[in-house]
Amino acid sequence: MRRTTIVVIGLSLVLTAAVTIAAGVGPYRIPPGDVIAAIAARLAGEDGDPNIATVLFRVRLPRIAAAIAVGAALSGAGAAYQNIFRNPLVSPDILGVSAGAGFGAVIGILLGLPVVVIEALGFIGGASSVILVAAVARMLPDRGNVLVLVLAGVVVGSLASAAISFVKIIADPYEQLPMITYWLLGSLSGVRLSDVLVVGPTVVVGLVPLFLLRWRIGVLSLGDDDARALGIDVGRTRVWVIGAATLVTAAVVAISGVIGWVGLMVPHMARLVVGPRFDRLLPAAILMGAIFMVVVDTLARTLARIEIPIGILTALVGGAIFVWLLSRTRLGGWRQP
């Protein structure tokens, strides 16, 4: 059996174990037996203990599903971006998707709109900032160059950040500002089943092009001229990757808020295990991202009596792991795009 196959099976088992443990722990104590009983009752179409059923099926499991979606999306998108931008320090935020989503959501909070609308605005903000980046990059003379795209991303991202800061100062300091702060720190505490039912399928749909084009995306890591000479339509492939990555990132950021580090760090972890070949890296990164987020979110909801915003934990855990990774991998040979 190929090494990658073994790794994928192994990671799937770890994810299953993580989900099982995560489903069993939480502030609301449900003994393992009751968890199984509740799931059995559910499958049998019976009611069981209503409180346990609500906690399990309305709160905990949707949240675990959301964590899986967030981790898979950010890590998959991050791996693809690191590959097409040929830079290890790239994360899914590089084209301004998080800042844009943040701006959309923060406007929604400022206007006092319902949660669903805020989430939708987050998604729209994230997607449109990437579209704006692409448009800006197209207007520039050196449009074929990925560096132009990255620079346009930096510009649009900082514009969106400035806009967020502006909203922060005009927002109500007692009601809206805490909400904005929490949103920007990222959290899955308010995730509902209905969110997962929309975002889960979106993430799956968005990851499909990455899977289908896995080999071609990998060849892009050779550089544009080489990849073209090997038969790849670089521009079109890149558009598909950016489109798919933006779709999944904007979708998860809309329900989770801004969560940093995952999309940057997890692909590096996966690289350490399966190597840089993208067709092997992608499944490993997606699974590891899902595991990482399930673990971190479980910590976020159990470490203290109140929620710890997940962005704080990912930065803390992610930063530490990243330094450890740097001490183990050779980044020296990476070239700038």
Place this chain on the structure above:
Amino acid sequence: MSTRLRFEHVTIGNGGRPLVDGIDFDVAAGSVTCVIGPNGVGKTTLFRTLLGLVPPIAGRILLDDRDVATLRRTAIARRIALVPQSYQGDPGHAALDVVIMGRTARIGLFGGPVRQDEVAARRALDDVGMADLAGRPVGLLSGGQRQLVLIARALAQQAEIVVMDEPAASLDVGHRIALLRRVRAMAASGLTLFVSTHEPEQAFEVADRVAVLGPGARFEIGTAEDILTAERLSTLYATDLRLERTVSGRRVLVPAAPGHASLAERGSDAGPVPAGARPTAPMHLKKELET
């Protein structure tokens, strides 16, 4: 494999700015064409135009009577392979994986490499004598070994035309000789080759024809004997040069003014070239200084 490749009144250029015009010649299958010319004259641009990476400013390049500029990327990649000057990709890739990437044009849009692709890649690595290093990350290989991996990648691509952009540029003497031997072997196996070089002497050893991209946008092509005259080379490189024959009959290019020969003996560690010595710096040193 009877390829018909034809350049028809082609003008090459970058970003709409013409570099060389009047490129007009037929290429025989199984032939080796050496491309020489000073830095920045457009050798790489000529190759990029041939590969369809940049459009010609005028004229067209016909591959079996079809304009290369209108062919799809995979269609070109199945016919023409590129050996770039150097490897610019992720240094973490194993040599074998880089060679497998040569198979891309033969892998479906949504597919990945299959067993057959890996077999072809291993055979290509074996052909260049790199079978032992298949699993080693490219970043840990020497410059010469990396060049061999790129050649293996082109072989795995199974294209009948191989374009090599200054393949010897970063190689030491031993590897350079091995490389020329490899070029001859590839030509012997029926491949049509384009090789650009900074060392015109190499053309005598491998080229069926030599194409010169000169300053003032001049293009000339002919046999090495016809083209590589001391006068032409001296004009081309703006330096007084002389062609001499060694005892074995090999032709070498030397500076015409003997007074400056000592500089060459000091080798490439010579450091900054004294201002007066610059025009006559020997070829390999000149290359070192300008790359």
Place this chain on the structure above:
Amino acid sequence: MSTSTLRRSAGLFAQLATVLALAVGLAVPAAARMVVDSSGRHVEVPDAVHRVFAAGPPAAVLLYVVAPKTLVGWPRAPRADDLPFLLPGVRDQPELGRLTGRGDTINTERLMASHPDIIIDFGTLDDTYRSLADRIQAQTGIPYLLIDGRFGNTPAALRLLGDILGVSDRAETLARAAETAFAQVDQVLAKVPATERPRIYLARGIDGLETGSRGSINTEILERVGGVNVVEGVRDAGGIAKVSPEQVITWAPDTIVTIDPKLVELLRQRPEWRPVPAVAERRIFLVPQRPFGSIDYPPSVNRLIGLPILLHLLYPQRVTSDVHAEVRTFYRLFYQVDVSNDVIDDLLGAGR
């Protein structure tokens, strides 16, 4: 329990200190008086104060209730829905921005252009705010006074401001009303055994998952009326916290309090809130949020009206007074507006 007792006695001490300091301040003779503010800073104040800049929303409310005409502008303009509950002329004052708290939104020139005689801040007294006050005062030459914003200090704060502004009579009336409200709370609580104290969750934010943890200024009033804030934070001096439905279910509050009518609907509808006893027993209480919130929004004098209302909601058997009358009196006395019974019903979410 012991911490809150401690805090109360600390508050008492601060009150005493203020009164003493005031006595000293009053002894200074006169074209410009010397006043000692709650932080012990000696500030020279003009005899007649006509224009006051409120450094933040809590100070604006304090000023509004004591001497509305002196307010030169709002740190944050009242929203359209708040306007009927505010005096014409005052409610239309421009939004000037805030000077303290989370980032200034007014620049010094604009502050000076509004020509205030003094600047008042009402809230936390710590070295940060003290140094900020010193700095602005040195820079602008405008006297800057800090008033202790703790809830228990409300009567003293009212009197101090009344004295500074030369409206001691009105301030005294308000301070007495405040003392009465606190006294009523103490009387009722004296009769409520510890076992009957409600376990309260304060629902804030867009989905009700934002709250204040125990010891925070946002939930101070809930603890003052004998409630147990179910949200235990990571530290004693709590703050705003974000929680998950699972935690709320685990804490099992029997009462939920909010100032947002939309949340009342939302929490009743959402299935994940159903296991919460307060939701199941339909004990989600709405308290007035107009013109200012009665829990924490902002944490100022406006919280006083929360006291009688919460007493009625939490201990209906033990409080006999008429809540409508109390609300009407408070609005008339403090905000100087008349509210009809229908409006009061609406503020209290009656019939929801």
